[in-house]
Amino acid sequence: MGESYGAYKLGLDESVIRHITSANIACGWHAGDPEVMDKTVKLAVDNSVGIGAHPGYPDLLGFGRRNMDCTPEEIRRYIIYQIGALSAFCAIHGARLQHVKPHGALYLAAVENEPIARAVAQAIISVDPNLIYVALAGAKGEMVRRIGKAVGLKVVYEAFPDRAYTPEGTLVSRRKPGAVIKDPKEVARRALLMAAEGVVVAVDGTRIPLEAQTICVHGDTPSAVELVRSIRETFKSEGIVLKPMGLISE
Known part of the structure; x- marks a missing residue:
């Protein structure tokens, strides 16, 4: 959320916020700006939604979805x-930052690159050891989750019902057709499978086991409001309780 910038409007935050329990808020580098950050934090507070920092590469033109040749130490400082x-805006609104989830290419770089994964975890815990680290669920995310836990962070496992998965358990590149799933019923069905059975179906039909504790839907998808509404209604009908990830037990 909070991915508008200057005169550019992106996402339907005011509508999406009513259907979610935690929000990843852009911090001004891949998207967002001080005014948008301020307003988005207030929006989250007013709707009792847990607040998370969504740091990315310094890449406004590419929306943080392009790889950058940065050293682990640079990445640590960026985060x-x-x-x-974002913590400063939380403070002026009487809120506490709940979690951190790297954005886009930085998130995926940490999954593949151990020095980057270590830099991310060290950055988070150096700021506040009580922050939750949101990391990829499934076998593909094992390394990054292990490093987060090793430095002393609480790690929450994340899955993406609106994204296609490869048989290896990572996300299909957005440059490929079908990488982003936009049908509300299909996304809700995938979310239920993740939450109830701990499984995601890859593009080739492979059933990949994963332990999902939080479900992410991308706010820049045009149908984002319909997606989160459909997921929430489906979970409610199945008796699945939704809560901010700060209330998730170890």
């Missing part, structure tokens, strides 16, 4: 900077 910015 500290962005967490600090």
